[in-house]
Amino acid sequence: MRIVIAEDSAVMRAGLAEILADSDHEVVAAVGNADDLLAAVDEHHPDAAVVDVRMPPGYTDEGLRAAIAIRRNHPATGVLMFSQYIETRYTADLLGAAPGGGAAGVGYLLKDRVADVDEFVEALSRVAAGGTALDPEVxxxxxxxxxxxxxxxxxxxxxxxxxxxxxxxxxxxxxxxxxxxxxxxxxxxxxxxxxxxxxxxxxxxxxxxxxxxxxxxx
CATH class of the missing domain: 3.40.50.2300 (Response regulator)
Known part of the structure; x- marks a missing residue:
């Protein structure tokens, strides 16, 4: 897979990139804000984007709004959202964002799921292939x-x-x-x-x- 990572924490970005590289996937861009995320997806047309819900400057829903734009403008790119919290409204907004309101190609995981590397990579692969990957708690x-x-x-x-x-x-x-x-x-x-x-x-x-x-x- 070719993947874009959007996460404001440099440590988290590096960790995700290392996990994916070790699993033989290519991280084509790793950015820290929503504007750079949108630019990276426009440039690289990745198979999937891993996106934090809350990013600079407001740390509210910048990542979500960028993800919705990706779903609408790049429907072939799967979007896997990350959050420290269960935010069900964000999930519903994201699921309804693709043309036709389809639920395919989207995921939402809590950040602590990354600790299980196999589970994380498998979830991202499902999303990139057009499936869904939702955290059991969500x-x-x-x-x-x-x-x-x-x-x-x-x-x-x-x-x-x-x-x-x-x-x-x-x-x-x-x-x-x-x-x-x-x-x-x-x-x-x-x-x-x-x-x-x-x-x-x-x-x-x-x-x-x-x-x-x-x-x-x-």
């Missing part, structure tokens, strides 16, 4: 907040578990392994989720992405 809060939404409130506890793992970007096989059930059971739960959310089969739409986006954007 998913838990989003799912809890969205249970009041029509359709979502009818899901069983097991169906919510499956949907949460789908939002993390897990495959059916991975979900089956985590929940210790068969892949056939997972497929049945996913079929029930699609039915309850009113997502019929369609050649034009990716129902898995739509299901995840339904509650993350609620």
């Amino acid at each position: 998913v838990t809060q989003l799912l809890g907040a969205s249970r009041r939404t029509d359709g979502l409130g009818t899901l069983t506890a097991r169906e919510r578990d499956v949907l949460a793992l789908m939002a993390e970007g897990r495959s059916n096989a991975a979900i089956a392994g985590i929940l210790v059930v068969s892949e056939k059971s997972v497929e049945k739960h996913i079929g029930n989720i699609f039915s309850k959310l009113g997502l019929p089969p369609s050649d034009a739409d990716h129902r898995r992405v739509l299901a995840v986006h339904r509650y993350l954007g609620s």
Whole structure:
């Protein structure tokens, strides 16, 4: 992968760059503010950008706003957001930023997840490939907040578990392994989720992405 890193901490930038280089990925730019991030993406057209939510000068949502611009202007570039805090509103804003409001190619992790190098690199790879990678803690809060939404409130506890793992970007096989059930059971739960959310089969739409986006954007 070709990657741009945007993180105001020089130590964190260097650490991320080293992790990615050790995993045989190319960091084409490592910057410390949102303006330089946008310039780097315009110049290099990377496969993915790793972006801190809060960056100079205001340390509020500069990184988020830059990420939204990337999602709109460079939809082929995956965006993996980082934060020290669970900020569910930012996740929903980011998920709705791509053309068509699709949830593909986006991730949101808490910074302490970087301590697990394999998990971090695997999440970034999923995002670069057009998948999703959401921190389990973020998913838990989003799912809890969205249970009041029509359709979502009818899901069983097991169906919510499956949907949460789908939002993390897990495959059916991975979900089956985590929940210790068969892949056939997972497929049945996913079929029930699609039915309850009113997502019929369609050649034009990716129902898995739509299901995840339904509650993350609620």
